[in-house]
Amino acid sequence: MAEEVTRVMVAVNESSIKGYPHPSISSKGAFDWTINKIVRDNVSAFNLLFLHVQVPDEDGFDDMDSIFASPDDFKNMNQRDRIRGVHLLEYFINRCHEIGVVCQAWIMHGDPKEVICHEVKRLRPDLLVVGSRGLGPFQKVFVGTVSEFCWKHAECPVISIKRKPDETPQDPVDD
Amino acid sequence: MAEEVTRVMVAVNESSIKGYPHPSISSKGAFDWTINKIVRDNVSAFNLLFLHVQVPDEDGFDDMDSIFASPDDFKNMNQRDRIRGVHLLEYFINRCHEIGVVCQAWIMHGDPKEVICHEVKRLRPDLLVVGSRGLGPFQKVFVGTVSEFCWKHAECPVISIKRKPDETPQDPVDD
Numbered sequence: 001m002a003e004e005v006t007r008v009m010v011a012v013n014e015s016s017i018k019g020y021p022h023p024s025i026s027s028k029g030a031f032d033w034t035i036n037k038i039v040r041d042n043v044s045a046f047n048l049l050f051l052h053v054q055v056p057d058e059d060g061f062d063d064m065d066s067i068f069a070s071p072d073d074f075k076n077m078n079q080r081d082r083i084r085g086v087h088l089l090e091y092f093i094n095r096c097h098e099i100g101v102v103c104q105a106w107i108m109h110g111d112p113k114e115v116i117c118h119e120v121k122r123l124r125p126d127l128l129v130v131g132s133r134g135l136g137p138f139q140k141v142f143v144g145t146v147s148e149f150c151w152k153h154a155e156c157p158v159i160s161i162k163r164k165p166d167e168t169p170q171d172p173v174d175d
Numbered sequence: 176m177a178e179e180v181t182r183v184m185v186a187v188n189e190s191s192i193k194g195y196p197h198p199s200i201s202s203k204g205a206f207d208w209t210i211n212k213i214v215r216d217n218v219s220a221f222n223l224l225f226l227h228v229q230v231p232d233e234d235g236f237d238d239m240d241s242i243f244a245s246p247d248d249f250k251n252m253n254q255r256d257r258i259r260g261v262h263l264l265e266y267f268i269n270r271c272h273e274i275g276v277v278c279q280a281w282i283m284h285g286d287p288k289e290v291i292c293h294e295v296k297r298l299r300p301d302l303l304v305v306g307s308r309g310l311g312p313f314q315k316v317f318v319g320t321v322s323e324f325c326w327k328h329a330e331c332p333v334i335s336i337k338r339k340p341d342e343t344p345q346d347p348v349d350d
Binding site for chain 2: 006033037038040041042045126127151157158159160161162
């Protein structure tokens, strides 16, 4: 049967709810699903690749508190974003380490859907897993969905894992 | 980790090219991918559920040869369809048996995309795998795609496995 490991790319992002770089509900759901339903106890047969795409404009909702007065302020902001991204990836790497599955993780900047498809092209994983908020058609018009774009354009099979209804926050656009 | 087996539903159909009930190129590709990339050698952790949906009007392209003169002619046709469907499922069941993965298979009638989503609702698999011809947007307008409908409407995660470019027949609508 298959000789090489199955390489699963998981696109992860921060929660829009909490103040600290926790993973979003849908990222966490996508990861848990991948481990529980696909990897299971066959940990040596899979590699996980965690990609976090930071969106410069939307990343820190506490930018409201920022006053930019000098180039250093921007430098500090970039530094803070970097730290938040690293913390996020640390969560997933720690989980993989506990489970015993080999992984790697990295941060990119740009439009998540474009960057994810570009990284799929570059790294050729066997499978891309993305979380989805499971929004209705009306909400999608305004917020767009990364998962739908990736499903259509990524050059590998894509699984989109919808958030469980009981985990949906009060505002379903939050995650 | 996960205690229960992972139940993977695979939607399969006949080839439109050959005269005998061989699986379509994309069904075979979806099955091979599932075994090689997901199940691997962890065969006791997965159950495969093969669903074949027969479309009464499109099923036998050799209906051109059929002359219907009595109710028995329809009965014979139904009987022939049944045999073709059983042969198709036999291929996948034999493959699973060789590999050592538990499976079951059944035939339904109707519009494949609707029936597949209905069966997902009824049986609640962990994952639905469908083959896809990987048609372009222009071709899709005329032939529709089961995979896209299922991805949007099935109440479980869906993977669509695109046919490999080197397996695409002369007419890409064929499969």
